[in-house]
Amino acid sequence: MSADLRPHALGDSAITISFGEERSPALLRRIHAAARAIMRADIPFVEDVVPAYLALTVFYNPLNASYDGLAKALVDTCSAAGADDAEPPTREHVIAVRYDGIDLPAVSEATGLSVKDIVARHSGRTYAVDILGFVPGFAYLSELDPALQLPRRAQPRPRVAAGSVAIAAAQTAVYPLDTPGGWHIIGTTTEVMFDPRRDPAALLSPGDRVRFERLT
Amino acid sequence: MDAFALQAANAILGNELDAAALEWALGGGTIRFERDCGCAIAGASVHATVGGRSIAPCTSTIARAGDELTVGQIDSGRFLYVAVSGGIAVPPLLGSRSTYLPGKFGGLEGRNLKTGDVVEVTEAALPFAPVHCSAELIPRYDAGIVHVTPGPQENLFDDDGWRILCESEYRLANASDRTGYRLEGPALPKVPAALPSEPGCPGAIQIPGDGLPIVLMADAPTIGGYPKIAVVTESDLAILAQRRPGDRIRFERASHDQSRRALRRRHADLHAIRQLALSAR
Numbered sequence: 160m161s162a163d164l165r166p167h168a169l170g171d172s173a174i175t176i177s178f179g180e181e182r183s184p185a186l187l188r189r190i191h192a193a194a195r196a197i198m199r200a201d202i203p204f205v206e207d208v209v210p211a212y213l214a215l216t217v218f219y220n221p222l223n224a225s226y227d228g229l230a231k232a233l234v235d236t237c238s239a240a241g242a243d244d245a246e247p248p249t250r251e252h253v254i255a256v257r258y259d260g261i262d263l264p265a266v267s268e269a270t271g272l273s274v275k276d277i278v279a280r281h282s283g284r285t286y287a288v289d290i291l292g293f294v295p296g297f298a299y300l301s302e303l304d305p306a307l308q309l310p311r312r313a314q315p316r317p318r319v320a321a322g323s324v325a326i327a328a329a330q331t332a333v334y335p336l337d338t339p340g341g342w343h344i345i346g347t348t349t350e351v352m353f354d355p356r357r358d359p360a361a362l363l364s365p366g367d368r369v370r371f372e373r374l375t
Numbered sequence: 376m377d378a379f380a381l382q383a384a385n386a387i388l389g390n391e392l393d394a395a396a397l398e399w400a401l402g403g404g405t406i407r408f409e410r411d412c413g414c415a416i417a418g419a420s421v422h423a424t425v426g427g428r429s430i431a432p433c434t435s436t437i438a439r440a441g442d443e444l445t446v447g448q449i450d451s452g453r454f455l456y457v458a459v460s461g462g463i464a465v466p467p468l469l470g471s472r473s474t475y476l477p478g479k480f481g482g483l484e485g486r487n488l489k490t491g492d493v494v495e496v497t498e499a500a501l502p503f504a505p506v507h508c509s510a511e512l513i514p515r516y517d518a519g520i521v522h523v524t525p526g527p528q529e530n531l532f533d534d535d536g537w538r539i540l541c542e543s544e545y546r547l548a549n550a551s552d553r554t555g556y557r558l559e560g561p562a563l564p565k566v567p568a569a570l571p572s573e574p575g576c577p578g579a580i581q582i583p584g585d586g587l588p589i590v591l592m593a594d595a596p597t598i599g600g601y602p603k604i605a606v607v608t609e610s611d612l613a614i615l616a617q618r619r620p621g622d623r624i625r626f627e628r629a630s631h632d633q634s635r636r637a638l639r640r641r642h643a644d645l646h647a648i649r650q651l652a653l654s655a656r
Contacts, residue, residue: 167527168631170606171638173576175527182571209574211598214527216574221609221635222642292572292598295478299572336477355468355480 164237166230172221174230176237177214187289189240190215191365195247196240202232210365211290249366254333256282256324257374260345262312266326269309278373280304281345286331288367296335296353298363303329315341322347324371331371335361346371376454376553376593379514379613379641380418384458386645387415387435387506389652390499394462395472397488399455403447406457408438409493413460413502413656419452419617420516434507435652452516452617460656461499476553477594499656506652512644514613519622521611522629522637526579526603528570536563536604540580541626545588549620553594555581556615558624562586563604572598578607580626590615608634610641 165177178193179186194210197217204224209216217233258278260266267274286300303326311327316339319325323334325342334340335352352362363369382392397406403421408414415435416423423430426442438444449455465472465482474482483494523540545560563586575581579591581601590607591599593616607615608629618624629637 168524168606169527169574169603170524170576170578171609171631171634173574175574177527209597211573212571214573216576218576222639226631226635290572290598292574293596295475336479338477353478355478360469 164234166234168226169216173216173218174226174233175214175216176233178237179213182212184287187212188246192246193237193240196236197233200236202229202236204229205233209292211292246366247364249368250364251285252363252367252369253372254324254348254350254369255374256346256348256371258282258324258346260324260343260347262325262343263345266307266309266343266345270306272306277307277345280307281326281331282371282373284370286369288363288365288369289330290365291361291363294334294336294338295355296361296363297332298352298361298367298369300331300363300369301329303331309343311341312343315339319344320347321352322349324348376616377418377456377613378609380454380456381458382645383433383508383513383648384415384417384456385462386649387433387508387652388413388458388460388499388502389506389649389656390458390460390462392642392645392649394458394497395465395482396456396458396463397494399446399457400453401449403445403449404490405446406444408440408442408444410440411501412438412496413499414438414444415458416446417456417458417508419449419455421449421455422447431507433513435502435505437501451619453619454617459496460501461497464495464497475594502652502656504655506648506655508645508648512641512648514611516614516617519614519618519624521615521624521626522608522634523580523605523626524608524629524631524634526605527573528602529604531602532563532566532582532604536566536582537628539563540588540604541628543625545624545626547618547620547622547624551620553592555595556590556592556618558588558590560587563588566602570600570602572600573603574598575603576606578609578612579603580605580607592616608637610634610637 167175169175190210194208204219207218289299319334319340323344324346325344327342385394417433423446425438479485543561545558548557548559577595581589583601
């Protein structure tokens with residue numbers, strides 16, 4: 160069962176457990192279930208878990224933990240967690256967007272679609288929150304309409320404003336903070352994606368569903 | 376950025392090693408104490424005085440009410456840490472008292488300190504005898520040698536990649552900040568394509584398409600798509616953090632065991648200094 164789970168040290172105080180090489184919704188569900196199982200299992204020295212597409216990483220206190228012992232306990236916990244493990248309730252979010260992004264003309268040119276068509280395709284489907292990462296509150300949403308899928312910009316911008324709604328490859332996202340960014344900006348929202356005083360601080364959680372609604 | 380200097384400055388005052396302190400970069404300046412307080416500096420090399428008397432780095436001293444701590448230009452290194460007995464009393468947020476500038480939260484109103492700010496300090500007993508951190512415990516900042524352990528995607532790079540990483544001299548690029556330090560020097564060959572986003576950590580060495588390493592620093596993203604050939608050991612991340620743009624850096628490979636042993640030894644040493652400081656207050 161655990162033959163496909165490979166632990167690897169990530170520096171002195173983290174262990175990355177790889178679940179496979181091929182990205183899929185089923186693999187992602189399995190990784191999230193394993194991450195929940197690790198947090199529930201109360202394994203000594205474990206401090207945090209970060210799930211991603213092909214792996215999860217566990218941060219731990221390295222001063223007392225034995226790496227080998229902890230890696231084994233984590234692999235065991237991950238392999239015992241099934242994908243049908245009780246999933247947390249999912250929430251539905253509607254995010255109002257003003258489609259006024261600086262990259263709309265470039266996206267229109269690259270895709271051959273009119274701006275009206277781009278807006279209709281982006282706001283016309285429901286996205287799943289795959290993972291959180293990059294900066295606090297940044298949610299990777301999938302699956303973008305195939306006709307809108309473009310590689311990232313060749314040159315990332317040094318600053319993308321908080322609230323920018325952007326697309327890249329098969330994903331879309333809202334920038335929660337002013338950060339550098341390489342995605343194509345198609346709109347803006349006033350929704351607060353991350354508030355450290357809110358619980359949970361991030362508006363979106365893995366498994367949640369998101370729809371974008373066009374503001375006129 | 377320099378966890379060693381933060382922990383050492385706290386240890387010699389008998390504080391918890393991760394108590395909040397001031398991280399000081401760039402120019403000089405002055406802090407006035409409004410009440411008696413133990414204080415210590417560590418990290419970058421500067422000339423500093425308290426009440427007009429020069430103070431040694433990594434040594435506790437007492438500032439009396441009305442005394443000024445004056446810090447000159449940083450001579451070498453990048454970040455100076457100023458710790459006070461009891462620690463800076465800002466409320467913890469998300470389990471931390473750190474300032475996260477990109478998110479504009481944490482610390483004091485989520486921003487850099489500015490002239491005129493008043494910072495509260497948690498009450499603590501004053502040291503009655505100076506405590507210092509011996510020179511052999513302080514990282515060899517000037518040598519610029521940084522140990523690295525193999526990263527999770529190590530097997531995606533061939534021996535050439537490792538040889539270039541560990542046998543070349545790199546220089547810190549200007550475009551280096553709290554999120555990542557970019558390095559200039561020989562590019563790694565045969566860089567694998569970007570991967571689906573995967574977790575990273577401070578110290579992780581990413582190799583983007585141009586083959587030039589980027590080392591993730593204190594404000595590292597939690598996940599990213601570039602393959603990570605290696606991770607800077609937690610003990611040596613302090614050395615890298617204190618390098619300035621243009622400074623030389625060399626990487627040396629270490630095993631995970633060596634790296635963890637070094638980290639534990641350092642923590643035991645700092646803990647012993649803290650016990651000494653607690654008995655001296």
